[in-house]
Amino acid sequence: MSGARATAAPRLGTQRAPGRPLPAADPAWSADPYADALRAGRGPLFLRRTDGWLLPLDVERWCAEPDPADLEVLGRCEGAVLDVGCGPGRLVAALEGQGRRALGVDVSEAAVAHTVRRGGRALRASVFDPLPGAGRWGTALLMDGNIGIGGDPHALLTRLAGLLTADGLLLVETAPHPDVDERLTVQLTGPRTTPGAPFPWARLGTPALLSRARACGWRVADQWSAHTRTFVALRAPAAEGGPGSA
Known part of the structure; x- marks a missing residue:
């Protein structure tokens, strides 16, 4: 990919991003149900909608080694890779094991610690915080439903366009049901836990x-x-200016 190869690779790190505070969703993803599930390597863990509907979260898969669908995604990556909402770091660690430059970003302290223990680099921050290497990432990943981050796909896609190189690659995992298109308020909960603080989320099938x-x-x-599982590869809009930095 010409954009990534012609641009200096971003510096990677494992520290918390400076600048603006973590987003409102941070207390939910750092709450005991999520941290406990990552430590155990299994659920059950759910996103609970205000009407009581439960979306199971696949903690076991997140904590396991990459499966064949994951490996196909990783094989498509170009240049340095930013994994947005990296969770326990299976993809970041796998990329590092392949000799690729990769950084995970997650608001959960437990997720970042898990990623580092697996041998990956990770930063505790929101994707909307100042991040290293803005405008110089060759690929960004939004796996495991992370197109939902912030509950506003337009804002998230706009932000990612500013993090990638011109013509950079965004690999997105979409909801398996194609007609899904919703913005909602959810809480993290386990079978015997009090639901955490509400936060905005979104779910999109491929057409949406x-x-x-x-x-x-x-x-x-x-x-x-x-x-x-279903996936989409997108090319970033042409940049109006040169690559920036955080």
Whole structure:
């Protein structure tokens, strides 16, 4: 990819990002149900909607080694990789093991610690915080439903366009049901825990993601499914200025 190769690679680190405070969602993802699930390597853990609907979270898969669907995504990565909402770090650690430059970003202290223990680099921060290497990342990942971060896909896609190189690659895992398109308020909860603080989230199937991405200037590079999971590859809009830095 010409954009990534022509641009200096971002510096990586493992410290908390300076600048603006962590987002309102941080107390939820740092709460005991999530931290306890990561320590145990298993759930059950759910996102609970205000009407009581529960979305199971696949903690076991997040804490395991990358599966074939993950490996296909990693094989598509270009240049230095930013894993947004890296969780316990299976993808960051796998990229490091392949000799790739990668950094995970997550608001959960437990997730960042887990990533570092697995041999990956990670930063405790929101994707909306100042981040290292803005404008110089070759690839960004939004896996495991992380297109939902912040509850505003347009804002998230706009932010990622500013983090990637011109023509940089965004790999997104979408909801497996194509008709899903919702913005909602949820809480993290386990079977015997009090639900955590409410926070905004979003769920998008592939058609909804493609519509929002095109509206933000992204170009669709590919879409595919693997092992019941669905993915989209997007190319970043052309930058109005040169690469920035945080």
